[in-house]
C-alpha cells in the first residue's frame with residue numbers, strides 16, 4: 648500500500664471546511680458548471696479546484712481557484728477530463 652499524499656489531510660482541516668463554506672456562500676450555493684442549479688444542502692455540493700492543485704499548497708488554498716459544483720456535475724467533469732487525457736495520450740503517444 649502506498650502512503651496517502653499529504654494534501655489528503657488538508658481536506659480534514661477546519662481551515663478547509665471554512666474555505667469550502669465560504670466558496671458555497673460566495674457562489675450562492677449555485678453550481679458553476681453552467682447548469683445554474685442551487686442546492687442548500689452542502690453535502691450535495693463539491694468545492695472544486697478549477698486548476699487541479701496536484702499537491703500545490705498555493706493552488707489548494709487559493710479562493711479564486713475554487714468554485715461550487717453539484718456532486719453529479721463535478722463527477723461528470725472529472726470523468727470527461729480523464730477521458731480527454733486518455734484521448735490525448737492516444738493521439739500523441
Ligand SMILES: [Zn+2]
Nearest residue numbers: 678680682720
Ligand atoms: Zn452543474
